[in-house]
Structure formats: C-alpha cells, structure tokens
Amino acid sequence: MTSKIPATFFYDIISPFAYFYVKQRKRLEDKLDITPIPVLLGGLLRATENVGPGEVAAKRPHTYQFCVWQAERLGIPFRFPEHHPFLTVAPQRLLLQEKADWQMVERAFDYVWIEGKDPNLSWSEFCAYLGLPADTAKPNSPEIKAQLTANGLQAKAAGAFGVPALVVNQKCFWGVDTIDWVLDYLARPGMFEEASYAYAGSIPNGLLP
Template sequence: MSKTVEFYFDLGSPATYLAYTQLPKICEQTDSQLVYVPILLGGVFKATGNASPATVPAKGRYMFIDLDRYAKRYGVPLKINPHFPINTLVLMRAVTGMQMRHPERFAAFVDCLFKALWIEGRNLNDPATVGAVLSENGFDPEEILALSAEEDVKSALKDTTEKAVQRGVFGAPSMFVGEQLFFGQDRLDFVIEALS
C-alpha cells in the first residue's frame, strides 16, 4: 500500500458520516490505507472563522436535501438528527482516547456513535443517552467518560485539531492524499482519482 487517505473527522457532521460510509470501500478498491484523524470541528470553525452551513437557513435546508440525495446514491441509511447540532467535545475526546488506548475497539466505537447520530437520530447532547448507546454496544460508559477526561487525551485532540488547521483544514470531512486536500463528501471522486 503506497497511498494513504488521512480522514479528518468529527462525529457531529452528517457529511462526514456519509464520507465515513464510503472511504473504507474506496481504500479497498485502490489498495490504499485509511488513517482516521479525530478533530474537534467546533475548534476548527473557531480557528478559521468558518461555520456550519446549517447556520444559514436556506443553505441548511438545501444541505439536508442534498445529503439525502447522496445517501440514496450510496445506498446507506441517513436520518437527519432532530437534535442537530451536537456538541461533540466529550465524544471526540472519547474517540481520541479509544484510538490511543484501545485501537482494537476504535472502529466499533466510532461506528456505534455514527449510527446513533445519523441512522437512529439519538440525542447525543444528553449524557444519559450517550451512556445508553455505549452500554447497548458493549462499552462501559463510566470508563469512556474517565478516558475522555484524561489530560493527555484532551491534549491529543487539541493537537490534532490545531495541526489540521495548520494544514489548511476548515471543515469536515477533510481528506488528504499526500499534500492534496479534498473537502466534503461530495469530493470523493477526486480522492479516488488521486489514489488511482
């Protein structure tokens, strides 16, 4: 495997969820490696002066219609979360902690959270709901909460977010093939071209 896709992601983005459903298949087809880089989208927005398209009402309405079109094209389920936007600070710290401490369970962890947010439409702003989702998927909520509070985990997420901004990331999903940045799940065709 000579090619790599670095996938900068935050669970709170529906477009990132769609990219997440497609990238493993793309990497398999192009004999490439997928590298997950958790970032805090709120931190990226703050550092770059960007904001979610959902903050512009007409654009937000259009965005959700367009994401639904892509979900149908990809053949994947998507439910726009009625609790959107989700504050993902603790969630992304937990994702970072799982990647650092339990890489063997990282994929299952990320998968259950994306599913809860963008298939089941659950309110992951609510700690009790997060706890229920984790328990249902075989994770100990108290262990995960403790992991997300560890100082080196918090520092690691802050570091990856700052480095993402330094590389030119202004939103999620962002993907790098070498030094080429591709933003948005609607740019996956360019990712495929860069890998081919």
C-alpha cells in the same frame, strides 16, 4: 503486492457528510491506508474563519434536505438526530481516548445518523453501542483535551477547513464529493503539477487590495 499509501481522515460525528464518507470509504481502501483522526469541527471552523451550514439560517434547511436526498441516492440509511447541530466534545474525546478504529468510528456515526440520537442525551447507551462499558465516564483528562486540540491544529496545518477531510501525499481533499477526485489523483499523481491545476491554485484574489 503494491503497498498502500498512508492517508489521514479528519472527522467529527456532527457531520452528515463525514457519515456519508465513512460509508463509502471502502472505495479507497485498496489503495490507501487511512487513519481516522477525531477533531472538533467547531474549533476547526473558528480556526479557519469558516462557518458550518447549521450556522447560516437560509443554508441550514437546504443542506439538511440535500442530505436526505443524498442518502436516498446512495442507498444509505439516514435519520437526523433529535436536534442538530449539537456539542460533540464528549463523544470526540471518547473516540480519541479509546484510540477508535474504523469499526468504532463507524458505530459512533451510526448512533447519530442511523439511530438518530445525540450521544449527550443517552451517554450510557452510546458507550454500550460502541462496545464499551455503559458506565464509561465522559473523558475529562487534560491530556485528552490537549490532544483533541492538537488534532484540530494538525488538520488546519494540513489544509483542512472542515470535515470530512482526507489528506494524502500532503494534499487535502475536503468533502464527500471528492472521493472520485482522490481516485483520479491516485491514478494521476502528477495532477497538481499540471499547468491548469498550478494556475488554478495561484490565481490572485480580486477582492483583496
């Protein structure tokens, strides 16, 4: 039996695209041993001088309606929460504190994107939904805060500039639409050393002096 290749999945439950990725991760699981790592998308965006679609007025409704279409196309249940974006500091800290496995991670995404709820507005219900005591407190320890920040720095160092981001063999694949690319890469591991890929990765920026 061939051993699986280790991979890292950076996520934030704020992202509908990360939700779509989680629902399709089984396409990769016979080849990859994927470890989910929570990050704060807002912090990662700021660290990489990037912005999310929710911060661009013209892009926001287009992106949200695209998500509805994509969910229909994939046959995945989908419902926007009461408002979006919203702060995910507390739920992401909780998932980190609990060392959330894939089952808990998926439940957290389901709470937002199937139940259509903001965990901050129904914290006790969210905790129970994850299989935790309803009176679980919002994590506030310096260690958890520091670790979540460190996770974001790890993501940035690995080449991530948003979520979902999968890192395998030191290659970062961003976005739910890169699942097929990952599969092709695993079948052709020398892909990025090929001349066309090497050239595309080193083209000078014509907008810089």
